[in-house]
Structure formats: structure tokens, C-alpha cells
Amino acid sequence: MPKSVFNRGFRFLPHDALLTFEEIERLARLLVGQGVQKIRLTGGEPLLRRNIEKLVEKLAALPGVEVTMTTNGSRLAHMAKTLKAAGLQRVTVSLDALDEDLFQAMSGSDFSVKDVLAGIDAAAEAGLGPVNVNMVVKRGTNDHAILPMVEHFRNSGHVLRFIEFMDVGTANGWKLDEVLPSRDVINMINAENPVEPVNPKHFSEVAKRWQYKDGAGEIGVISSVTQAFCSRCTRLRLSPEGGLYTCLFAQEGYSLRDLLRNGVSDTELSNVIAGIWQQRTDRYSEIRTDDTAGLKKVEMYYIGG
Ligand SMILES: C[S@@+](CC[C@H](N)C(=O)[O-])C[C@H]1O[C@@H](n2cnc3c(N)ncnc32)[C@H](O)[C@@H]1O
Known part of the structure; x- marks a missing residue:
């Protein structure tokens, strides 16, 4: 959310313009009735919505549904146990670099890498794992951070996933030459830590899964630019x-x-x-x-x- 727009003077939507938790639950129930099996709370930042655990609780009570969340991780260390108790099953945390300046530059956040890492560990401890860690890769910006991220998350039990930089919206000034194809990411990692592909678990899985040959865990790549998966998209x-x-x-x-x-x-x-x-x-x-x-x-x- 660009700070130039969403500054102190910005008027956010009035509360009654937002769906209530009961309205969200009703829609979710109807969608589950039509075959939806997984609900992901994302955003914006889902952990900024007051009493989000109450919504998790309502959604998790729907029959046969898995409830997950994508978060920037800033409040996760405080909330992991509560979310688990409410019925959240897994969590995905965004982290584009371990270097503080680079992280700040890419995310525009006012919290630190340490907060995010603490959130990831707290989530795993609370039973919300394996935690997916999403790294958006921008060529020329954070591609040099790929191997340090690999080093950090190998053997951690968390699944590091590399996302090709996408032209969602218009605010991020996307250019095709800033996309580092997933195949290059895999080649780069493979040269240091040999990896092999893992079979997908589901038809509509967006991340292609790989594992380290030495047993240090799994990684994933999401190649929505170079290998579009529209024909398998069920979202x-x-x-x-x-x-x-x-x-x-x-x-x-x-x-x-x-x-x-x-x-x-x-x-x-x-x-x-x-x-x-x-x-x-x-x-x-x-x-x-x-x-x-x-x-x-x-x-x-x-x-x-
Ligand atoms: C938009 S965020 C929303 C949830 C939450 N606030 C967070 O930071 O994870 C969801 C995911 O989209 C990823 N993302 C954001 N911009 C992207 C882009 N241009 N291309 C690919 N992924 C992007 C983020 O890294 C994050 O993992």
C-alpha cells in the first residue's frame, strides 16, 4: 500500500461498508456447499482486522474446510497461539529478504525482519506449520538475496517459496525484464544445493515443489508469469x-x-x-x-x- 496514498490523512472505508464476520461466514458456507475446500485469509494485512480470530473460528467450523492465512508476519508472534486455537491450520508469511534495508525497501514496512522471523518461529511452534515463506523475486532488486534465504531456511522445516514478480494492479510499476524466471531460480539453487522435483499433492497447486537431495527440506516456485497456470486455477x-x-x-x-x-x-x-x-x-x-x-x-x- 503506497505510503504516498495511504498516509495519515487517508480515509479508509467506514466499518459498515465492510462485510461483517456473519456475512463472510454465510458466503463461505454457501461456497463450501458448492465444493470449496480451502479458505485463505489474506489482504491487506489480515492480522490488522480486529478480532480476526473470531472469523477464523467461524470459518474453521464449516464442514471439511481448511483455513489458512497469508500475512506479513508483523503480529504473528503475538497471535499464533490464538489463531491455532481458533482453528487456523497453516500460515504463509511474506519475506522478500533477510537484509533489513532491502526488506524495508521492498515491503515499505515499519517493522523489522526480526519480527517476521519471530512470527514464523512462533507459528511453527504453535502448530501452524509447515510454514510457507513467500519471497517475491525482482531481478536486479533482491535476486542476490535468494541464496542467503536458501541458507537460512534449509533444515528449518519451513518451506521457502519463490514467486515471480507479477503485474498485479498498476501501482507496482511492473516491467517484464524485472521478472526472474523460476527456472533460473532453481538453477541458481541447484548449483549450490542440488534439488529434485516433488510430485504435486493437488491438481490446482500453484507452487511447483522441489526438495533438497540431501534431505534439508522442501522449496517451491510460483511461476505465474513464465508458466501460467490459468487452466488449472480454482481460486x-x-x-x-x-x-x-x-x-x-x-x-x-x-x-x-x-x-x-x-x-x-x-x-x-x-x-x-x-x-x-x-x-x-x-x-x-x-x-x-x-x-x-x-x-x-x-x-x-x-x-x-
Ligand atoms: C499482497 S500480500 C497480502 C497478505 C499480507 N499482507 C502479506 O504481506 O503477506 C500476499 C502475497 O502477495 C505477494 N506479492 C505482493 N506483490 C506481488 C507481486 N507483484 N508479484 C508476486 N507476488 C506478490 C506478497 O509477497 C505476499 O506473499
């Missing part, structure tokens, strides 16, 4: 004020908030959701060019990654 995103987005690169969503608040029945709501899902034709990552990057799209800090 649907819900924004805080009730917009459904069928693609990370969507230009707009379908607002469900008014329907939710106008007394519509569960069956009608389910039919609307099913209609949106069945009609989706998104395949942005397969048709991406340098020109499409300039299209007005929903920002990453809004749609959640």
Missing part, C-alpha cells in the same frame, strides 16, 4: 466489502453486498455465485504482454495475492 476471491473476483488480475468484481443485505435467500445467492463462476473466462497470465501490464487492474494490496 475465487472475496474482497472485504463483498466483491467476488474470478482472477487475481481482474479489472472488476461482482458485488454481493447489496444482495446479502437485501434479504436474498441462500438458494438465490448460491445461484448467483455459481453463475459468476461458470461464466468466467479469465486467462490473464496466458495472454500477458508488456502492454497488458498497463491495464487498470485491481491492486495486490486489495485482492490479496
Whole structure:
């Protein structure tokens, strides 16, 4: 969230513009009824939402659903046990470098790498592991941080995952030549610490899994730019004020908030959701060019990654 925009003077949405936990739970229940098996809370920063553990509790109580979260980790050390007790199963933490200056420059955060590392360890201790650690790789910015990150997380039990820098939204000034292909990342790691591919666990897994040949654990790569996986994508995103987005690169969503608040029945709501899902034709990552990057799209800090 650019500091120039989201500064002290910024007026965030009024609370009643956001879905209540009960409204989110209702939508989640209908979605689970239609086959959703995994719910990920992301953001924005999910741990900044007051009483987020109450929402986790409601979602985790839905039958057969796994509840996970992606967080910047800044508040995780304090919250890991509470989240686990509420029913959260796993957590993904973002960390683009171990070097403090580089981390600050990439994330714009006012917390430190130490806070994030403490959050990762607390999450693992609380039973939220194996913790995924997401590193977005920008060529020329943090590619030199790949091997130090590998060294740090080998043998830790956490799964370090390298994400190709994506043109989500328009605010990040994306350029294709800043994308370091995952295959180069794997080659770089393999030269130091030999790795071999691991079979995927699920059809729609976005990360390709690799393991160190010496048994030091697993890593992953998410290659949404160089090896698009639109045809296997099964993700649907819900924004805080009730917009459904069928693609990370969507230009707009379908607002469900008014329907939710106008007394519509569960069956009608389910039919609307099913209609949106069945009609989706998104395949942005397969048709991406340098020109499409300039299209007005929903920002990453809004749609959640
Ligand atoms: C947008 S964040 C939201 C959740 C949370 N605030 C966090 O920092 O993890 C979700 C994920 O998207 C990743 N991400 C952000 N910008 C990205 C980009 N341009 N390309 C690829 N991944 C990106 C982040 O590193 C993070 O792992």
C-alpha cells in the first residue's frame, strides 16, 4: 500500500461498508456447499482486522474446510497461539529478504525482519506449520538475496517459496525484464544445493515443489508469469466489502453486498455465485504482454495475492 496514498490523512472505508464476520461466514458456507475446500485469509494485512480470530473460528467450523492465512508476519508472534486455537491450520508469511534495508525497501514496512522471523518461529511452534515463506523475486532488486534465504531456511522445516514478480494492479510499476524466471531460480539453487522435483499433492497447486537431495527440506516456485497456470486455477476471491473476483488480475468484481443485505435467500445467492463462476473466462497470465501490464487492474494490496 503506497505510503504516498495511504498516509495519515487517508480515509479508509467506514466499518459498515465492510462485510461483517456473519456475512463472510454465510458466503463461505454457501461456497463450501458448492465444493470449496480451502479458505485463505489474506489482504491487506489480515492480522490488522480486529478480532480476526473470531472469523477464523467461524470459518474453521464449516464442514471439511481448511483455513489458512497469508500475512506479513508483523503480529504473528503475538497471535499464533490464538489463531491455532481458533482453528487456523497453516500460515504463509511474506519475506522478500533477510537484509533489513532491502526488506524495508521492498515491503515499505515499519517493522523489522526480526519480527517476521519471530512470527514464523512462533507459528511453527504453535502448530501452524509447515510454514510457507513467500519471497517475491525482482531481478536486479533482491535476486542476490535468494541464496542467503536458501541458507537460512534449509533444515528449518519451513518451506521457502519463490514467486515471480507479477503485474498485479498498476501501482507496482511492473516491467517484464524485472521478472526472474523460476527456472533460473532453481538453477541458481541447484548449483549450490542440488534439488529434485516433488510430485504435486493437488491438481490446482500453484507452487511447483522441489526438495533438497540431501534431505534439508522442501522449496517451491510460483511461476505465474513464465508458466501460467490459468487452466488449472480454482481460486475465487472475496474482497472485504463483498466483491467476488474470478482472477487475481481482474479489472472488476461482482458485488454481493447489496444482495446479502437485501434479504436474498441462500438458494438465490448460491445461484448467483455459481453463475459468476461458470461464466468466467479469465486467462490473464496466458495472454500477458508488456502492454497488458498497463491495464487498470485491481491492486495486490486489495485482492490479496
Ligand atoms: C499482497 S500480500 C497480502 C497478505 C499480507 N499482507 C502479506 O504481506 O503477506 C500476499 C502475497 O502477495 C505477494 N506479492 C505482493 N506483490 C506481488 C507481486 N507483484 N508479484 C508476486 N507476488 C506478490 C506478497 O509477497 C505476499 O506473499
